């Protein structure tokens with residue numbers, strides 16, 4: 250049977266398909282492929298749709314009679330038949346469907362996804378709408394919504410990284426396994442009636458590239474499934490995600506709390522741009538809960554924003570405790586989880602309202618694309634999304650595809666990077682030419698007890714201090730053969746940097762000292778090269794000092 254179901258998630262009506270289930274791959278194989286269905290007698294229904302020949306039409310009440318469970322069951326033959334039957338006879342019926350749709354909204358909705366607006370359900374209306382959708386290019390229905398996937402015991406992060414967001418977000422282009430790159434700036438409407446239906450929420454599609462794109466949506470869905478989030482907004486960079494979020498969620502004259510160790514540009518935005526809107530900030534040490542409590546009591550705090558682990562010292566926030574305290578004072582919590590990834594840390598499950606990523610790093614994972622993501626509840630994200638639609642920091646569909654592709658191996662990459670970094674950090678800590686290692690997986694780390702509790706792996710970045718000055722540290726870096734000297738982290742290639750030189754060279758030594766950036770600090774981002782090769786390389790360069 251064809252694995253088709255009528256899902257309840259918001260799915261644009263661009264034409265989505267789910268693959269046949271494993272057991273029924275041979276039957277009723279294709280709804281929309283150019284290749285003939287495996288069933289010898291499949292009918293060609295025009296526009297490349299195929300379905301089993303035995304089903305020609307279903308009774309008008311058939312869909313309504315299906316149980317909700319059956320409607321959501323991807324392998325339910327009844328649902329498959331609904332779809333198949335709807336494809337057997339498709340007079341142009343858009344107008345009739347649109348006329349029927351409002352009535353359907355008032356009743357038990359058989360939602361075809363899409364913006365949460367019920368699309369059809371009443372008596373014959375379902376049939377009409379299904380037919381109209383076939384006419385309009387929708388060949389089938391979502392297979393598995395992300396909530397279902399999340400709850401499914403077999404769908405853990407590895408599975409979600411590969412399949413999340415792709416089963417329900419599959420624009421119909423032949424029988425491609427991969428999500429197509431929808432390289433378009435705008436979207437078309439068949440006629441004015443369809444446009445009005447779109448405006449009124451009874452027909453779901455896209456309008457303009459700044460407001461959404463099917464390829465981008467697939468990435469957003471995949472990240473949502475990995476983070477356990479209701480929704481995700483993908484944007485052009487991590488900074489774009491952070492700045493849009495801060496501008497949207499903190500009112501003029503508002504107050505935020507942030508932490509001392511932080512990506513430099515985020516700190517700059519907080520210190521130089523937000524004050525223009527009279528937004529003030531309290532900066533606390535990542536572990537100083539008393540200071541946080543005081544800040545919450547003395548200010549009307551709108552938002553707590555911190556990385557965890559932080560850049561570059563990998564300090565960790567007790568996300569559960571911080572979220573509890575902030576929520577008691579009505580403040581939102583946003584965690585920049587770039588260094589953690591959703592594989593190692595589930596900030597939302599720990600209590601945060603929002604989780605942000607520089608998707609440039611681990612999520613995309615190949616040092617070839619910039620992007621940012623923000624995940625959370627629809628309610629939290631709605632103001633951010635609205636501002637994003639105005640500011641326009643959209644990611645290009647090609648870049649979105651690279652992220653989608655990169656995400657599929659997130660679990661494999663991150664687990665390897667976790668292992669390499671932990672072993673390397675232990676070796677570094679034991680080396681006489683190393684003064685100190687900053688890695689949350691080490692017992693010497695000030696928040697190791699927190700990291701151990703809230704992370705399942707400690708990430709691929711190690712910061713460490715060479716026993717020596719600026720020049721000795723540069724010598725160590727120059728002596729390495731495998732890692733590139735470059736900013737960024739989280740990609741398949743190992744990267745190494747001396748923060749003083751790469752990020753803070755324009756600052757005076759006094760200013761660097763004030764920010765805690767030491768001349769002998771090295772930040773090493775483990776790639777996915779063989780551990781032994783990286784180990785040998787680091788050791789030979791240390792031994793040469």
Ligand SMILES: Cc1ncc(COP(=O)(O)O)c(C=O)c1O
Nearest residue numbers: 486487488512560587607609620
């Ligand atoms: C923790 C963290 N957050 C945000 C950013 C900004 O991300 P992007 O470079 O994608 O704008 C960075 C960049 O290095 C980062 O390290």
